[in-house]
Amino acid sequence: MKIDPTQPALARVEFPGGRGSSRVRPLITPDTKPHYDGLRNGHLLLPECEACGHVGASVGACCQRCGSDKRRWRESSGAGVVHSWVRYHRAYLPEFEALVPYAVIAARLDDGPVMFGRWLSEREPTIESPVQGVIEHWADDFCGLAFGERRK
Amino acid sequence: MNNQVAIVGIGTTGFGRFADRSASSMASEALRQALNDCGLKRADVDGLVVQIGSPRGLDYDEMARLLALETRYSSQTWDHGRFCATVLQQAAMALMAGLADAVACVAVFRNTAFTRHGTEGFPGFEENFREAAGPHAETPHTGLIAPIGAAAMHMQRYAHRYGVTSDALATIALTSRAHAALNPMAFKREPMTMDDYLAAPFICEPLRRFDCSVPVDTGTVVILTRADRAKQLRQQPAYLKSFQGLAGGPNEFVFGQIGLGINQRDIFDYAPRGAREPVFTRAGITPADVDTLHTYDGFSPQVLWALERFGFAEPGKAADWVGGGRIALGGELPVNTSGGHLSEGHSNGWGQTLEIVRQLRGTCGERQIKDCRRALWATTFGDAILYEN
Numbered sequence: 001m002k003i004d005p006t007q008p009a010l011a012r013v014e015f016p017g018g019r020g021s022s023r024v025r026p027l028i029t030p031d032t033k034p035h036y037d038g039l040r041n042g043h044l045l046l047p048e049c050e051a052c053g054h055v056g057a058s059v060g061a062c063c064q065r066c067g068s069d070k071r072r073w074r075e076s077s078g079a080g081v082v083h084s085w086v087r088y089h090r091a092y093l094p095e096f097e098a099l100v101p102y103a104v105i106a107a108r109l110d111d112g113p114v115m116f117g118r119w120l121s122e123r124e125p126t127i128e129s130p131v132q133g134v135i136e137h138w139a140d141d142f143c144g145l146a147f148g149e150r151r152k
Numbered sequence: 153m154n155n156q157v158a159i160v161g162i163g164t165t166g167f168g169r170f171a172d173r174s175a176s177s178m179a180s181e182a183l184r185q186a187l188n189d190c191g192l193k194r195a196d197v198d199g200l201v202v203q204i205g206s207p208r209g210l211d212y213d214e215m216a217r218l219l220a221l222e223t224r225y226s227s228q229t230w231d232h233g234r235f236c237a238t239v240l241q242q243a244a245m246a247l248m249a250g251l252a253d254a255v256a257c258v259a260v261f262r263n264t265a266f267t268r269h270g271t272e273g274f275p276g277f278e279e280n281f282r283e284a285a286g287p288h289a290e291t292p293h294t295g296l297i298a299p300i301g302a303a304a305m306h307m308q309r310y311a312h313r314y315g316v317t318s319d320a321l322a323t324i325a326l327t328s329r330a331h332a333a334l335n336p337m338a339f340k341r342e343p344m345t346m347d348d349y350l351a352a353p354f355i356c357e358p359l360r361r362f363d364c365s366v367p368v369d370t371g372t373v374v375i376l377t378r379a380d381r382a383k384q385l386r387q388q389p390a391y392l393k394s395f396q397g398l399a400g401g402p403n404e405f406v407f408g409q410i411g412l413g414i415n416q417r418d419i420f421d422y423a424p425r426g427a428r429e430p431v432f433t434r435a436g437i438t439p440a441d442v443d444t445l446h447t448y449d450g451f452s453p454q455v456l457w458a459l460e461r462f463g464f465a466e467p468g469k470a471a472d473w474v475g476g477g478r479i480a481l482g483g484e485l486p487v488n489t490s491g492g493h494l495s496e497g498h499s500n501g502w503g504q505t506l507e508i509v510r511q512l513r514g515t516c517g518e519r520q521i522k523d524c525r526r527a528l529w530a531t532t533f534g535d536a537i538l539y540e541n
Contacts, residue, residue: 024292027281056417058284064402064417084309084414087357092270092297101357104296106305106414114413116294127312136293144293 008042010078012135013120013146017095022142024095032059034073039135039143046111048074057113078133079150080109085125107131107147120148154434155540157244158382158389161190161375162506166337167497170369171264175210176218178371179260183219186373191386192254197375199225199252201239203259203500207275208266215258225252231276232287233450234406236501237535238398243376253381257374259502263367270298288407289415299407300364302415303451304356306408310453311358313412314468318358320475322349324452325362325494327480332491334481334518339368339497363452368497374505390509390539393526394434399534406533407450409457409467426463431528431536439463442538443524444511445485446504448531449492455479457532459487481519489519504529512541 028036038045048055051068062069085105091097103119119125120134132150135143163185165178187194200223205211210218212228225246229235236259243255267273270290280286280297289302296302310316326349332338344362352361382389402417403410413419427438439462447458456470464485465473479487490496490507497503508527510516530536 022293024280026285026291026293027283029283032283060284083419084305084312084412086296086301086304086308087354088295088297088301089354089357092268093272093292093295096295096297099295102295104294104301104305106309108413108419114419116289116291116296118295127309138293142293146294 009075010042010044010133010135012042012137012143015136015138017099018097019095022138022140024093025138025142025144031061035059036143038073039145040141042135044076044078044133044145045073046076046113047071055112057115074111076109076111076133078109080107080131080133082125082127082129082131083108083114084127085119105131105147107133109133115145117145117147120146123149153244153248153392153394155391155393156379157247157376158379158391159374159505159509159539160377160382160385160387160389161186161192162509163187163189163373164337164502164506165371167339167368167370167499167503169264170262173262173369175206175208175260175262175371176215178369179210179215179258179373180219182260182371182373183256183258186256186375189387190375192375194220195222196254197221197256198223199243199246199255200227201242201255201257202228203235203239203257204231204261208262209260221256223252225255233448233498233500234398234531234533236448236505237395237529237531237537240374240376240392240505240537241395241397244392244395247376247378254375254377257376258372259500260371261500262369263498264369269367270300285415289405298356299450300356300359302405303407303453304359305414306405306412307453308358309412309414310409314471316468316471320456320471321359321363321452322346323474324449324455325349327474328449328488328492328494331481331489331519332495335490335496338491338495340366340491340495359451362494365450365493365498366495368499370497370499370502372499372502372506374502374509388513388541390512390541393538393540394431395537396430397535404533407454408532409460422460422467424461424463424467426461429462429536431530431538432463435538437526437538442485442526442528444489444508444521444527445487446508446527446529447488447492448501448533449488449494450498452494454532455487458530461532461534462528462530462536481521486521489516489521501529508539512539
């Protein structure tokens, strides 16, 4: 698919926690690189299976439903709803110490998969309420996914 | 298995904070006890299956060397608690295949010598950065970290899906503590009330402190032989009647319920196999024939999910089902009578295994279940062993 890097689709915020470096970023492999490159360019790209059409959250070498290794990248709007959420009252990682208590949600995207992201809004997450994916930028240029309330 | 293999000897250091003890000293103490328990000699042990390797425990090669075991069958699992039944099943299969005649299953692990699970410095911290997510769905850059995170995420969705309140979790925590109070080996024995439960802080909402297991240091050895030999040894054998292995796949998550869709591929209404699980059908019994259930309770909701997966309660109904003392000693299905991971201490299922053996021997004292004939180990993650005396 054509992605215009000069036209980011998702809003971007700075990670407000400690250190600011993405020491705790996920392992980026050739399989996952397009997803993380996409986030850095302002786009949420998800793997879509060319064989069965499954759109996955986890990015491996093949489709999690049918096992096919033929897939394309599909842009997601990042819109969805709160599928579940938690609130940490303890920081396990120094990066999050200043943020405690902080919430993390599992967002059920309109485009299919459930994805995790830090919760950016003041109000407590409510299950099934609308959310919007936002790109969270770390000081050393790693970008991850986060979520905030979406106004209907 | 049909009772062709049995646990014949057990030994343990108990469950506590033994920060200055080596893994080999804990293994050695537990092995000596287990040998004395059954009457086998060290030289009789020719099989070894290890659950937790270095640095929390000992790898099989160093274990065999330091404990003076000469083994012709040796194995070891990944360093996670979920492999208790897998280790026992490997031992049983090795015995059935004639690869060994007496197998020692050794689980030694130290916690207090390390930092908190989920923090840097805890052995295996680098597992948080696997290709997709950590072993408990950890996704550190989102803040979802430590085993509790996705367990709490599952509980929140489960509560929403089925209209469950935290009272059910309190019942699990309070029952575990009441059982532990009767177990001299348990680490947490002081009484706990509903007020205590509710007053304890959230660790990761919706889970509170007492919804979490208690980290301890422990060493446990369980020795298995084939039935013919078991009958000649000192103790009443705890026979393995039937078992089934650990489940895996895109919809499996160790600390959650199938179908909730968190670190799982699909979201759907869960219809457990329940009484149709192979552990029951192979033994020709139903869940109602089980005298006591022992399960992996790293977090309290796992007890609810195990009850539902194995057909003791309908999906979403376990929270009601556990009320009224049903899972307490004296109830219809006493669960984790040793106090489990929540109160005896987090033993990766070995404390529960010892308790199953003691219940089937009739040596549980105040905790003894009358006429205990069948004890089931069954977990949220789908594995199970049915034991009989």
